[in-house]
Amino acid sequence: MPNPDRSIHLLFGPPKPTDAPGANWIQVIEGRDFLVALRLYGAELAFYDQSWKPDDIVRLG
Structure with a gap:
């Protein structure tokens, strides 16, 4: 579900x-590490010229 700023x-x-x-929400198994991979389809020019980059993953607690 998008936020008001479309993020x-x-x-x-x-x-x-x-x-x-x-x-x-993406369920993970408690106590196990996991890897996050981002795959974009139909990305815009900002992705390719690297003026847009995804934010880092942040632990919330």
Whole structure:
């Protein structure tokens, strides 16, 4: 579910946060590491000229 500024927050974790939309939550197995890979289809020029880069993943707790 997009934010008002059209960004999207994805949440990774074993339990789903109570205030998170189900579409933004990705379940992971507790105690195990995981790898995040980003694949873009039909990316715009900003991706290719590197004027746009995805934000880092941030731990929330």
